[in-house]
């Protein structure tokens with residue numbers, strides 16, 4: 123790949139589940155989980171590299187009590203039908219069980235031209251067919267339809283979460299069937315926790331690709347890949363193929379561990395697809411990995427295989443990394 127686009131990683135320190143959206147105004151809009159999981163912040167920059175030093179503006183804070191009062195996770199900012207939306211998951215500090223995993227999914231909206239200056243309105247919970255731990259939503263538009271992909275627990279399936287797909291009536295309401303795209307079942311999906319989460323969508327070469335993350339959020343965290351023909355019935359599970367091996371995983375030789383919860387954007391010259399993801403640069407995590415703040419936002423160019431599938435390679439080293 124001959125591109126002038128190179129990145130000094132990490133791009134943004136201590137920002138997990140990174141989401142980058144390149145808007146028509148020439149800005150990259152960035153949001154991510156913050157270590158305190160207590161707010162939604164946005165940054166913008168005309169370059170991906172510039173996001174690291176860009177001002178972070180808080181546009182929403184967790185409630186003191188109730189269903190949006192703790193563990194604010196994995197926000198994404200989308201521009202849909204002329205308005206901005208932030209999708210995120212939140213838990214309830216007053217929940218009778220108050221376990222870590224009582225999240226539901228929510229949306230806020232602004233019609234401001236610059237979302238960093240907007241008045242944001244809470245649009246409520248995104249209701250799914252059943253009530254259970256739900257998180258990591260993303261949306262995409264295809265053939266004039268709006269779709270929603272998310273992770274949710276099914277109490278009849280072992281594990282924390284599976285991935286689901288539904289069409290949307292509007293940017294905060296689902297409609298029609300909700301199909302399960304994948305559940306944690308392969309050996310690399312069930313290490314530590316049985317997890318399929320963090321979906322991200324990339325359309326290319328006549329295909330729709332959905333990457334997702336699997337296993338516990340430690341060094342075993344890695345990415346899987348689903349694919350479907352862009353003209354297939356996306357709500358027919360038989361349209362989807364699941365790769366049997368992870369497509370992106372820890373690279374000790376580059377000092378990068380637990381890469382995942384990715385998003386996609388385009389390079390500044392609009393010539394390349396860019397993989398945005400988080401990873402840690404050490405293996406020894408003290409305590410709960412969810413409360414280790416050092417999942418840093420990273421970026422690298424995506425190559426493409428002859429068969430039209432993405433080649434994510436492996437996590438590149440940090441700037442100045444020297445292999446011990």
Ligand code: AHR
Pocket residue numbers: 138139155195196211257258319320339383412
């Ligand atoms: O970073 C918080 C949560 O950790 C994210 O929502 C999920 O993808 C990961 O397990």
